[in-house]
Amino acid sequence: MAATARAGALWLLGQVLAEGRLLSELTGTAQHLRLDPAERARAQRLALETLRGLEKADRVVKPYLRKMPPLAVRNVLRLATVELCQGGDAHGVVNEAVAHVRRGKRTAAYGGMVNAVLRKVALEGPAKWAELRVPHLPKWLRQPLAEAWGGATVAAMEAVHFAGAPLDLTVKSDAREWAARLGGALLPTGSVRLTAPGQVSALPGFERGDWWVQDAAAALPVRGLGEVAGLSVLDMCAAPGGKTLQLAAGGADVTALDISEGRLARVHENLARTGLSAAVVTADALAFAGGPFDAVVLDAPCSATGTIRRHPDLPLVQRGEAIGGLIELQAALLDHALTLLKPGGRLLYCTCSLLPDEGECQIEAALARHEGLRVMPGAFDLPGVAPDWRSDDGGLRLRPDYWAERGGMDGFYMACLTRG
Numbered sequence: 001m002a003a004t005a006r007a008g009a010l011w012l013l014g015q016v017l018a019e020g021r022l023l024s025e026l027t028g029t030a031q032h033l034r035l036d037p038a039e040r041a042r043a044q045r046l047a048l049e050t051l052r053g054l055e056k057a058d059r060v061v062k063p064y065l066r067k068m069p070p071l072a073v074r075n076v077l078r079l080a081t082v083e084l085c086q087g088g089d090a091h092g093v094v095n096e097a098v099a100h101v102r103r104g105k106r107t108a109a110y111g112g113m114v115n116a117v118l119r120k121v122a123l124e125g126p127a128k129w130a131e132l133r134v135p136h137l138p139k140w141l142r143q144p145l146a147e148a149w150g151g152a153t154v155a156a157m158e159a160v161h162f163a164g165a166p167l168d169l170t171v172k173s174d175a176r177e178w179a180a181r182l183g184g185a186l187l188p189t190g191s192v193r194l195t196a197p198g199q200v201s202a203l204p205g206f207e208r209g210d211w212w213v214q215d216a217a218a219a220l221p222v223r224g225l226g227e228v229a230g231l232s233v234l235d236m237c238a239a240p241g242g243k244t245l246q247l248a249a250g251g252a253d254v255t256a257l258d259i260s261e262g263r264l265a266r267v268h269e270n271l272a273r274t275g276l277s278a279a280v281v282t283a284d285a286l287a288f289a290g291g292p293f294d295a296v297v298l299d300a301p302c303s304a305t306g307t308i309r310r311h312p313d314l315p316l317v318q319r320g321e322a323i324g325g326l327i328e329l330q331a332a333l334l335d336h337a338l339t340l341l342k343p344g345g346r347l348l349y350c351t352c353s354l355l356p357d358e359g360e361c362q363i364e365a366a367l368a369r370h371e372g373l374r375v376m377p378g379a380f381d382l383p384g385v386a387p388d389w390r391s392d393d394g395g396l397r398l399r400p401d402y403w404a405e406r407g408g409m410d411g412f413y414m415a416c417l418t419r420g
């Protein structure tokens, strides 16, 4: 297979759609890394756009197919259709798609069909594309979200998911200056947002570690702890380290713990790049007996359904079957985190989930289990935080459709807890 961005995107699509692998697991693999960094970034962008537009691409192509071709061929049609319907150069897109199919032993026979279908798509596809509905979330997720937030909100979330996500950065200092330097916007909560960033590692300030990539919503939980200088803080599920970096940059004495050695490698890289420090521990948090700490950050493993605008592969690969186990793990981690706090210490619980079972319900259940435990209601009275983002329990509920006109934000739930 020629090492082009399109071939790279097709490999990624095949792994997601045939093997059920997540893009985040694939971007560090040898197959992906053999592309040069700019082509790699383009391959990833093409794969993301195709996954976001999958439902529309299938609807555009379907009338031109007499028989459903094998998945590898369908993926070529999908990628090319997305490109053609989003203004791609017809000649280049069709030729490369046909050449790609002809190169494959199992797909070569479909070259003529792909050529004929894509020529029709090039002519008629863009108008059809514009008329088709915004792609829906799969049923396993759409239904519980509609129950929790209502149909109109789910539709607004889907519109933001389809639009894709800008790139948010947390800067060590001088956010306004960095926004101007990078051609981005300073968000009301202090993050810097870039709409067409290109290759992240080529941006000014990356090498020197003046900033790190972190969605604006993901940057808020740690801000809820306020001034952390001099505090001992356990980041209990730390990798890849966005919150560890915030805590360390704020002057906290940080212990960054995670069960995954592979994911902790990212924490080490991020600390080295930014020149920040933390004690890094590989362990199952449930068996960790350090401390006691002034604060514990529990960014618990969850369905990650709040991150779909950045990870459109997620609802396609998962079916919600793991959520029951995650809910149990979150409750166990929460209970254990409370044992690691100094008297009067604070526990910051958060999940990047849209499901109340992993957010509001966890806190409700924890308050019922632990006498004297309470939510600190003012913790998220922060610049740029809108009053209607607050949840009834004193936490903060963020949804992808907030700031829709700016590109949305990750879905998140967060609450700051203390005893007494």
Ligand SMILES: C[S@@+](CC[C@H](N)C(=O)[O-])C[C@H]1O[C@@H](n2cnc3c(N)ncnc32)[C@H](O)[C@@H]1O
Pocket: 236, 237, 238, 239, 240, 241, 242, 243, 244, 257, 258, 259, 260, 263, 283, 284, 285, 286, 299, 300, 301, 302
């Ligand atoms: C949502 S991610 C954390 C993101 C991170 N806080 C950040 O801001 O970059 C959840 C993490 O929990 C870790 N994890 C899952 N189960 C764990 C356990 N029993 N003990 C410690 N870490 C665990 C996963 O490896 C994963 O890195």
